Amino acid sequence: MRWEELTGDLFPSAVQKAEGVCLLPLSCIERHGHHLPLSTDMLIGREVCRRAAELEPAVIFPDFIFTQILEARHVPGCIGIAPDLVVRLLENVCAEIARNGLKKILLVNAHGGNDSLIHYFAQIQLADRRDYVVYVAPPPYVDRNAEQAVQWETTVDGHAGERETSAILAIRPELVDTAVLPGDGEGMPLERLKPLRELGIGTGIWWYGDYPTHYCGDGRPATAEKGERWFDLVAQNLAKVIRAVKDDREALRLQDEFFGKVGAD
Numbered sequence: 001m002r003w004e005e006l007t008g009d010l011f012p013s014a015v016q017k018a019e020g021v022c023l024l025p026l027s028c029i030e031r032h033g034h035h036l037p038l039s040t041d042m043l044i045g046r047e048v049c050r051r052a053a054e055l056e057p058a059v060i061f062p063d064f065i066f067t068q069i070l071e072a073r074h075v076p077g078c079i080g081i082a083p084d085l086v087v088r089l090l091e092n093v094c095a096e097i098a099r100n101g102l103k104k105i106l107l108v109n110a111h112g113g114n115d116s117l118i119h120y121f122a123q124i125q126l127a128d129r130r131d132y133v134v135y136v137a138p139p140p141y142v143d144r145n146a147e148q149a150v151q152w153e154t155t156v157d158g159h160a161g162e163r164e165t166s167a168i169l170a171i172r173p174e175l176v177d178t179a180v181l182p183g184d185g186e187g188m189p190l191e192r193l194k195p196l197r198e199l200g201i202g203t204g205i206w207w208y209g210d211y212p213t214h215y216c217g218d219g220r221p222a223t224a225e226k227g228e229r230w231f232d233l234v235a236q237n238l239a240k241v242i243r244a245v246k247d248d249r250e251a252l253r254l255q256d257e258f259f260g261k262v263g264a265d
Contacts, residue, residue: 001053004062014059015101019246021058022102023049024093026118027110028069029079033160033187033215034180036168038077040160043175044167045110051235056242059102064093068117071207072214090121098132103252104245106135108238112158113207115139129259133251137241150229153221161187161217163230170227178219187215 001014003022025045032040042063049060065079066089072078081089094105107118122136154162168176189210191197197206210216 001057002050002060002062006059012101017057018059018102019057019104020102021104021106021242021245022061022097023053023058023106023108023242024061024064024097025049025108025110026064026067026114028067028072028113029065029077030069030072030111031075031077031214032164033213033219034182035177035219036160036165037172037175039175040164040168041111043172044164045108047167047171047231048110048234048238049108051231052238052242055235055239056246058106058242061093061097064090067111067114069111069113071113071204074208074212075214086117087121087124094132094134095130098130103132104135104248105132106137106242106245108137109139126255126258129263130255131252133248133255135245135248135251137238147230147233149233150226152226154218156188157217159211159214159216161215161219162222162226163217165219165222166224166227167230168227169222169224170231173224181219182215183220186213187211187217187219189216 001018006014025042025048027039027041027045029038029042031038037043042065046060046063049058052058053060066081067086068083069078070080070083073080097105107121109115109118118136122134125134150166152162157163165176165181190212191210193203193206193209196203203209
């Protein structure tokens with residue numbers, strides 16, 4: 001059930017059918033190699049949520065693209081929002097989702113650059129009392145053993161490679177320009193910060209250090225069939241997460257207990 005496609009009259013019954021669960025797909029607008037659209041993460045996040053909600057009903061919030069993507073501001077098409085505004089906007093959106101009766105908000109991340117953001121966001125929910133819970137879906141929503149059934153052919157894959165190319169071929173093939181897929185190893189890491197990374201030392205420029213053209217992997221072996229299999233696996237796993245969130249009765253109770261003690265101090 002897509003939020004924006006419901007009528008105002010039907011919205012309350014959708015909340016009931018979803019058992020108060022709202023999926024909030026987080027993505028961004030950024031370069032995806034030479035061959036995929038800027039909206040790749042958005043399209044994948046939307047499709048994953050759609051398929052999962054068909055298996056386990058939930059209301060799907062409209063595409064939320066204003067997340068962390070500062071590392072792509074050097075390439076055309078990127079929409080990079082100020083960090084403090086990203087957090088404030090996400091807070092405001094969650095409050096509005098809850099005000100509309102959906103008290104269990106499940107963040108479904110479709111962009112690797114948000115990994116740290118979403119866990120920080122979940123933690124800062126403890127700054128103030130609220131009548132809803134923010135949950136973070138575990139990436140990549142499917143166990144690696146099950147995913148082997150897709151029969152991926154590449155070993156380096158992280159951005160616009162075999163997986164994402166297959167996904168977009170499955171749902172929006174007209175947006176994939178396979179003719180411009182490079183065959184010169186452009187998607188392999190440059191390892192310009194290798195001494196630091198081998199020691200687990202992080203920097204904000206690490207992604208640019210390895211993948212300045214925003215291409216990680218090799219999209220040439222991608223097929224729509226692989227994309228379909230992957231989407232189905234991911235949707236099945238996300239549906240299990242939705243069910244677990246619906247069944248949860250402890251998180252909000254513990255939040256209330258926590259804030260009761262904070263107030264007492």
